[in-house]
Amino acid sequence: MQDKMCIEGYFSTIIYRNNNYTVAKFKTDEKAEKYLTVTGYIGEVYEDFPYRLYGDYTEHARYGMQFSVESYEQVMPNDDSSLIRYFSSAFFDGIGKKAASKIVAQLGKDAISILKEDPEIVYQLVGLSEKQKESLKSGIDNDIEDSVVFLTQHGISTKNILKIEATYEDEAVSVIKENPYQLVIDIDGIGFKTADKLAMSLGFDEMNPNRIKAAIVSVVLNVSMQTGNTFTSKEEVFRHLVKEFSFYDEELYETYLSQLEMERLVYLDGDALYHITQYDAEKGIADFLYGFPYIDVNTNELGDLDRIIDEVASEFNIEYDKKQVEAMKTFFDQPFSILTGGPGTGKTTIVRAIIQLYKELYPYSTIALCAPTGRAAKRLGELGGISATTIHSLLKWDLETNTFAVDENTPIEANLIIIDEFSMVDSWLFYNLLKAAHNVSRILIIGDENQLPSVGPGFVLKDLIESEQYALTRLEKIYRQSEGSDVISLAHAMKEGRLDGLHQGNDVKMFPCQNFQVKDQILKIVSNAFEKGYSDLDVQVLAPMYNGVAGIDALNKAMQELCNPPSNEKNELKLGYRLFREQDKILQLKNQPDDGVYNGDIGKIVEIVDAKNDFNNMARVVVDYDGVFVEYTGDLLQNITHAYCISIHKSQGSEYPIVVMPILKDYIYMLQRRLIYTGITRAKKSLVLLGSEEMLEKGIQRTEYHERKTGLLKRIKEYSEGIPF
């Protein structure tokens, strides 16, 4: 901070504000009315309080000299005029310029610190009404501004300061001084590292119990997030403590674990160690489903179901087979049911029928259709004549705090919830959905049980099915006969560990090639597809890893050259090792619900504005996601990457006309049946596999590899066996 420029003055006008990114007029000289435009992440500021801003002057091509703020702090007013301005500000209700002058005249230039130290002094002031004295006392008591100064001094970013203030209000400084690691627990977005930095600068000891306990909680959560397992083991966490924190005391470790368990930060189940959020999620799911539904469901009208199914069949001009009819009846018979099946087995067909039947049977009821990704939600919405949303937007997720506005107190206002692509739903998200579903009378989940599990911890679909406690319809007959049906046959064979039809079909091709040849082969295939009229959005290359000659990064670079070469007409932006260009195919990496764009969505860059041409002095990228335009600046730019080649995990929930998938020896540690199956079932029309058939064969034989450790099945069983816990 020391080597940064520093200016002092008052904020006068906020010109622009978006997620705390602020452009403001800042008065640097009150008498001369001198203003400067300042930009940066700035929280709530007060007009009548002087501020000290740290940062740099920047010359803006269009708007001239500006000051880019890196951090800021309030300055205690200490001359007559700024003190009078302060005491007559909105902080002190009922105190005007006259009364403020009296305060300053009696207490002098240290008025603020005198009042802070001894607020009772207000009663000794003369010339103020009782009301004014009370107002002075309560206004001065406001500690928030001290916390800004304190946190700034300890290197906490402005963004995090805003979150800390919102959570602790007046208590911020005292909470942090006592235990900075409390931030990890209370503030989403502040991790162990940030809190640790603060603690170290406050002089905390490396072996401070709060530090080691916070480290344990953070390791437990990180291991879960990295592995997808909902729990880890006591031993594994201890190994991390030894390696990363030089903590060797096993006895003390046990003590800390018991304390953390009592504080409800972790949960121990034998040797299995859960982060409390993961335990609560699994227990909460089992608990909710055990008692579901929580309201009376009237099933009297169902006498007519057979007739109405016939009506719907003729309306849609289809003859449902026995299993499909059974699926519909099960849905109406059971409040919670699961529909599973591979591609082309009629899942969509059944959902469409169920929606129609439900509307006829319960014309005044409402249906919430949702899916974990934006793309899947869009597809789902197209079939039922009802709009579908992502689960996150159904629950009104708040990105900043990672909380849901729709919850047990503000529940989902629908009678039926249908969730598609359920294999992608993790345990924590499902729990949050169920918590808000007490007024719902029916839930239907649909998913392909052979696909990869969710990115987040848990394997909910698998556990629910394996528990055998819930109504399940497994669709097996393949109906799709048209384009892409060879892909579907191959997928179904793969489920049994076979590769039927790999060389016979028209829609599936396998070309042998070595890893160093993959790039050229892909470029050839993509060029051929372009010649046939396909666009780069139609062809999706999928790979399981990022590094190496045939990794995602290298393939993206090569494909960018082919699909979107440099041109004078296209603006570019370099971000780290990536070079974005207008017209690039882009992948969204995170959920951004406010912008209507979600993890896994694919779009095209329509505009890149260089920082020097931007009003806010920030580089800007605008991406078009099929009509939804999203603007990225600052940190948000981390949320996009190139999408010519993406990971199989990221492709979950999406489908593409042509999928090209290298299967190479390089990927040996990644290849397993669920991964390959998920990748190939993304192909709607054709699938091109490149590489080694031997690796493909090996991969699909690997079924237990990387299987997740979860506790949901056990929790469900405990409930069904009536074991209280």
Ligand SMILES: Nc1ncnc2c1ncn2[C@@H]1O[C@H](COP(=O)(O)OP(=O)(O)OP(=O)(O)O)[C@@H](O)[C@H]1O
């Ligand atoms: N009983 C049936 N009679 C005739 N065609 C059917 C029947 N059931 C489904 N189909 C047809 O089979 C095709 C695949 O069905 P559907 O799209 O519902 O399957 P899906 O399981 O949702 O597949 P995917 O997961 O690939 O989207 C569709 O064209 C559908 O019209």
